[in-house]
Amino acid sequence: MKRILLEVFLVAALIGAGVFGFMNQKQASISKTKITELTAAAEAAEKTVKEKEESIKAAEEEMQALQAEMAPLEGKANQLEAVKAALANGSTLSDLEGAYKKEKTLSAERQAGLGALRMLTKGAEDPGALEAFRKALQLSELGDRKNTICAAQLGLVAAGEKIKVMSECLPKSEKEGLGDKEDKDASSKDDGHGKGKGKDDGHSKGKGKDDGHGDKKDEKHAAPHWGYEGEMGPEKWGKEFPTCAAGKSQSPLDIKGPFLKSRMVVSADYKEGPLKILNNGHTIQVVVSPGSKLRIDGIAHELLQFHFHRPSEEKVDGKPMAMVVHFVHKNAEGKLAVLGVLLKEGNENPGIKTLWTNLPKEENVEYAPDGVNFNPGNLLPREMDFYSYQGSLTTPPCTEGVRFFILKTTVNIAKEQVQAFPFKMNARPVQALNGREILSN
Numbered sequence: 001m002k003r004i005l006l007e008v009f010l011v012a013a014l015i016g017a018g019v020f021g022f023m024n025q026k027q028a029s030i031s032k033t034k035i036t037e038l039t040a041a042a043e044a045a046e047k048t049v050k051e052k053e054e055s056i057k058a059a060e061e062e063m064q065a066l067q068a069e070m071a072p073l074e075g076k077a078n079q080l081e082a083v084k085a086a087l088a089n090g091s092t093l094s095d096l097e098g099a100y101k102k103e104k105t106l107s108a109e110r111q112a113g114l115g116a117l118r119m120l121t122k123g124a125e126d127p128g129a130l131e132a133f134r135k136a137l138q139l140s141e142l143g144d145r146k147n148t149i150c151a152a153q154l155g156l157v158a159a160g161e162k163i164k165v166m167s168e169c170l171p172k173s174e175k176e177g178l179g180d181k182e183d184k185d186a187s188s189k190d191d192g193h194g195k196g197k198g199k200d201d202g203h204s205k206g207k208g209k210d211d212g213h214g215d216k217k218d219e220k221h222a223a224p225h226w227g228y229e230g231e232m233g234p235e236k237w238g239k240e241f242p243t244c245a246a247g248k249s250q251s252p253l254d255i256k257g258p259f260l261k262s263r264m265v266v267s268a269d270y271k272e273g274p275l276k277i278l279n280n281g282h283t284i285q286v287v288v289s290p291g292s293k294l295r296i297d298g299i300a301h302e303l304l305q306f307h308f309h310r311p312s313e314e315k316v317d318g319k320p321m322a323m324v325v326h327f328v329h330k331n332a333e334g335k336l337a338v339l340g341v342l343l344k345e346g347n348e349n350p351g352i353k354t355l356w357t358n359l360p361k362e363e364n365v366e367y368a369p370d371g372v373n374f375n376p377g378n379l380l381p382r383e384m385d386f387y388s389y390q391g392s393l394t395t396p397p398c399t400e401g402v403r404f405f406i407l408k409t410t411v412n413i414a415k416e417q418v419q420a421f422p423f424k425m426n427a428r429p430v431q432a433l434n435g436r437e438i439l440s441n
């Protein structure tokens with residue numbers, strides 16, 4: 001009996017042990033799963049932390065880079081704030097405006113400077129700033145002074161005007177930001193252009209302007225992107241200056257009949273003033289002091305400047321003259337009138353002699369020789385009979401709405417004087433009449 005009990009106990013014990021063992025094993029496998037799960041979770045968490053750390057690090061680096069970029073900008077912003085604060089009381093602006101008020105017309109440079117000062121003093125929304133930049137742009141387009149054109153265009157944009165800024169006026173970073181095509185355009189233009197001294201060669205020797213490139217960084221002397229031959233010649237002007245190609249009343253013209261009878265009365269009242277002469281890279285231009293006028297039916301048109309083309313841009317019955325002088329005028333409404341005097345090879349011209357002996361040595365720098373006065377009237381013939389038509393500036397941007405008066409009487413110029421003109425060829429070809437009428441008095 002004892003033995004049976006012992007056996008029963010043993011069996012029971014064995015079963016118990018088995019069950020215990022089984023239970024244990026089960027427990028173990030559950031724990032194992034749990035551990036695996038927990039490990040995976042821990043690993044995932046670690047990965048997330050790492051990723052977060054990396055992105056924080058990247059953000060930190062970006063911040064540092066931005067700070068490095070901002071540092072000089074901050075300096076500039078501080079300078080600008082200081083300039084604004086110094087001008088805030090407005091007395092500098094009113095002093096300058098007071099001083100300028102005495103002069104009836106202001107140069108493009110002065111207008112641009114006035115616009116900038118107004119903007120700094122009164123803010124970009126000031127209508128006076130806008131007006132000054134507009135005037136600066138009009139005047140500088142006439143005189144083809146790129147730096148001032150850029151100053152005026154950028155000023156207008158800053159004052160909120162939606163105008164197209166010439167690509168060469170854009171700051172470098174903005175140029176790079178343009179699309180591929182435009183970017184290429186801009187750089188190929190840079191290539192095609194004579195800068196600084198190179199350009200001088202291109203013009204005076206009448207060679208391809210490609211000679212002049214290679215000095216891309218010399219932005220200060222960057223020339224407007226047009227010339228009289230090759231890639232920058234008159235046929236290509238329309239790419240950058242659309243009116244030159246699309247305009248329907250462009251100048252110059254081949255003047256031939258039939259003519260309409262003109263009853264307009266035109267007289268020049270030019271005054272002597274200190275000589276200011278400029279080689280703008282396209283022509284020799286004399287900048288005229290205020291006070292010289294062309295009266296058209298009694299309406300005064302202020303003479304702004306006069307300049308030369310070789311040969312004459314206008315033809316009469318298909319024939320050009322040796323050269324032409326264009327006297328550029330503007331009335332109070334902003335309307336332009338050009339008086340053209342054809343120069344014919346013959347005797348020496350004393351007026352031209354004065355001008356040619358005072359030619360500027362450097363391009364784009366106005367030269368005002370001491371004690372030299374000039375009266376533009378010295379270049380006019382006695383007779384004021386004219387042909388007249390509605391036309392445009394004969395240089396980019398080829399703006400239309402310009403009334404032309406080409407005098408029938410020519411003025412002499414010596415062959416040597418023609419040859420001494422620094423531009424061998426600076427005449428735009430004659431343009432289509434497109435139904436315009438040519439008047440004759």
Ligand SMILES: [Zn+2]
Pocket residue numbers: 307308309326394
């Ligand atoms: Zn001209």
